[in-house]
Amino acid sequence: xxxxxxxxxxxxxxxxxxxxxxxxxxxxxxxxxxxxxxxxxxxxxxxxxxxxxxxxxxxxxxxxxxxxxxxxxxxxxxxxxxxxxxxxxxxxxxxxxxxxxxxxxxxxxxxxxxxxxxxxxxxxxxxxxxxxxxxxxxxxxxxxxxxxxxxxxxxxxxxxxxxxxxxxxx
Amino acid sequence: xxxxxxxxxxxxxxxxxxxxxxxxxxxxxxxxxxxxxxxxxxxxxxxxxxxxxxxxxxxxxxxxxxxxxxxxxxxxxxxxxxxxxxxxxxxxxxxxxxxxxxxxxxxxxxxxxxxxxxxxxxxxxxxxxxxxxxxxxxxxxxxxxxxxxxxxxxxxxxxxxxxxxxxxxxxxxxxxxxxxxxxxxxxxxxxxxxxxxxxxxxxxxxxxxxxxxxxxxxxxxxxxxxxxxxxxxxxxxxxxxxxxxxxxxxxxxxxxxxxxxxxxxxxxxxxxxxxxxxxxxxxxxxxxxxxxxxxxxxxxxxxxxxxxxxxxxxxxxxxxxxxxxxxxxxxxxxxxxxxxxxxxxxxxxxxxxxxxxxxxxxxxxxxxxxxxxxxxxxxxxxxxxxxxxxxxxxxxxxxxxxxxxxxxxxxxxxxxxxxxxxxxxxxxxxxxxxxxxxxxxxx
Numbered sequence: 001x002x003x004x005x006x007x008x009x010x011x012x013x014x015x016x017x018x019x020x021x022x023x024x025x026x027x028x029x030x031x032x033x034x035x036x037x038x039x040x041x042x043x044x045x046x047x048x049x050x051x052x053x054x055x056x057x058x059x060x061x062x063x064x065x066x067x068x069x070x071x072x073x074x075x076x077x078x079x080x081x082x083x084x085x086x087x088x089x090x091x092x093x094x095x096x097x098x099x100x101x102x103x104x105x106x107x108x109x110x111x112x113x114x115x116x117x118x119x120x121x122x123x124x125x126x127x128x129x130x131x132x133x134x135x136x137x138x139x140x141x142x143x144x145x146x147x148x149x150x151x152x153x154x155x156x157x158x159x160x161x162x163x164x165x166x167x168x169x170x
Numbered sequence: 171x172x173x174x175x176x177x178x179x180x181x182x183x184x185x186x187x188x189x190x191x192x193x194x195x196x197x198x199x200x201x202x203x204x205x206x207x208x209x210x211x212x213x214x215x216x217x218x219x220x221x222x223x224x225x226x227x228x229x230x231x232x233x234x235x236x237x238x239x240x241x242x243x244x245x246x247x248x249x250x251x252x253x254x255x256x257x258x259x260x261x262x263x264x265x266x267x268x269x270x271x272x273x274x275x276x277x278x279x280x281x282x283x284x285x286x287x288x289x290x291x292x293x294x295x296x297x298x299x300x301x302x303x304x305x306x307x308x309x310x311x312x313x314x315x316x317x318x319x320x321x322x323x324x325x326x327x328x329x330x331x332x333x334x335x336x337x338x339x340x341x342x343x344x345x346x347x348x349x350x351x352x353x354x355x356x357x358x359x360x361x362x363x364x365x366x367x368x369x370x371x372x373x374x375x376x377x378x379x380x381x382x383x384x385x386x387x388x389x390x391x392x393x394x395x396x397x398x399x400x401x402x403x404x405x406x407x408x409x410x411x412x413x414x415x416x417x418x419x420x421x422x423x424x425x426x427x428x429x430x431x432x433x434x435x436x437x438x439x440x441x442x443x444x445x446x447x448x449x450x451x452x453x454x455x456x457x458x459x460x461x462x463x464x465x466x467x468x469x470x471x472x473x474x475x476x477x478x479x480x481x482x483x484x485x486x487x488x489x490x491x492x493x494x495x496x497x498x499x500x501x502x503x504x505x506x507x508x509x510x511x512x513x514x515x516x517x518x519x520x521x522x523x524x525x526x527x528x529x530x531x532x533x534x535x536x537x538x539x540x541x542x543x544x545x546x547x548x549x550x551x552x553x554x555x556x557x558x559x560x561x562x563x564x565x566x567x568x569x570x571x572x573x574x575x576x577x578x579x580x581x582x583x584x585x586x587x588x589x590x591x592x593x594x595x596x597x598x599x600x601x602x603x604x605x606x607x608x609x610x611x612x613x
Contacts, residue, residue, distance in 0.1 A: 057502060059424065086505030096496035098515060108514075109504040 011065030052088040219584030225363040229333035246315030248323040253311035287317030371585035384578035395561035402471035411482030439480035447541035478531030485527020489520040529601035
């Protein structure tokens with residue numbers, strides 16, 4: 001078997017002093033789609049959010065054990081959470097577009113990485129929207145408000161992250 | 171089903187429930203009515219005092235000053251009236267109206283140097299003391315005619331020659347409903363005076379300087395002082411308040427030290443304003459006199475900033491907290507740093523709320539008298555020229571006037587209250603406009 005993209009070993013996820021989830025061992029393969037299935041509240045999101053360190057934003061949340069991404073310990077001492085999130089993308093269960101135009105929504109990720117060149121941004125926005133099969137629907141409304149469209153989900157697509165942990169409603 | 175609806179128990183239950191709802195509705199309507207009535211009474215009371223009949227007389231009848239009515243004369247003709255009636259006052263009039271420097275130095279400068287305006291070539295190099303008095307006064311009158319507007323010249327003529335005196339003023343209410351009694355009062359007590367309707371609030375009142383005579387006084391210094399003070403207060407308190415709110419909301423960890431700071435800020439918002447006044451007097455006016463210049467606009471602005479900082483911090487924090495967490499997560503999820511999320515998502519989203527808080531704080535600042543006690547002056551007749559100037563503000567002036575023994579100042583106070591309320595209203599409308607624009611730009 002090819003080496004796993006993400007490995008979780010002996011991980012315990014806490015909110016404050018409450019132990020929410022235990023994951024003895026889990027491997028997520030490269031270039032495959034992996035789904036977590038379980039009843040509401042069983043900890044699918046907690047595990048998922050721990051993989052790109054979104055749980056750092058929740059006060060009191062912490063993880064013990066090991067979560068490795070391409071061999072690196074994601075919770076190692078010299079790992080920058082911002083860098084983790086730039087490499088591991090996340091698409092949320094509910095589309096949550098920014099209150100900006102469709103164009104600005106899609107270009108948000110690339111701009112965070114310092115891309116300022118208008119032509120390059122245009123290309124990225126178009127190809128991302130094409131990949132999300134939204135281009136024909138919104139190409140004439142790029143400067144209009146993004147909140148009314150599903151473009152929120154495509155802002156994740158414009159992030160040049162190599163792996164996408166996708167969260168979908170059941 | 172039909173049986174249930176027809177049953178007496180069901181009907182009486184619904185009836186009782188509806189009656190209770192109706193009572194609550196009526197009660198809240200009544201409270202609304204009471205507050206509207208109180209507000210209306212307040213407004214009526216102010217308006218009542220700002221307009222009305224007055225018993226007015228002149229030292230010199232303005233109709234005898236020139237062959238035509240003063241209202242039709244041009245500036246040079248008005249200046250000629252001054253030259254004819256009060257030649258000895260011309261030096262002071264020119265110095266007060268056409269010169270901006272140190273009054274004592276005026277006679278040591280040539281006219282070309284001292285006069286702020288057009289000066290004929292022929293007198294450019296002359297010192298006021300060089301000339302025989304008659305010649306000097308003729309030149310002064312010429313300068314006034316060249317450089318001063320008709321309105322200002324008429325005001326000068328009124329103050330220097332006509333010297334309007336008001337013996338008594340009546341409120342608008344009395345003027346409208348009790349005219350007969352007022353006329354009897356006029357005949358018995360003020361036979362030499364004439365009864366005219368006066369609006370205490372007019373352009374002259376807003377644009378002329380403070381004076382110890384209620385007929386002459388204006389509120390220019392108070393308006394300018396208020397404007398300077400508010401501008402400086404915004405510049406100091408807005409960046410400080412928003413910065414502090416950002417730190418407390420986004421960076422500070424939840425430990426006992428930060429919790430103490432937070433509790434204290436909430437308490438500071440409730441501290442009586444006179445205490446800030448004492449603090450400002452001790453710290454900014456006395457201790458840091460070298461930096462602030464003592465009783466200056468800077469000291470006043472720093473004191474008011476202290477007063478409204480808690481309001482700005484608290485409301486900015488509420489605004490930041492109200493930003494939906496999905497925005498935060500979406501931004502962080504795309505790999506944004508804390509600062510990128512702050513500057514691109516949180517601050518723009520929270521801006522309308524932050525602005526609202528700042529405006530609330532400023533609205534409080536514009537009406538405060540107590541914290542400026544000992545910092546602002548009451549009677550001052552020089553315009554503020556910079557942050558280091560001495561100053562007075564509208565509420566201070568209103569307070570000072572209501573305490574004067576001369577009852578006529580009360581009419582001035584009411585007129586000033588109307589100006590203050592108009593300023594407040596204009597400020598709040600501008601703020602609401604700004605806020606709505608910020609909201610519309612976002613979505």
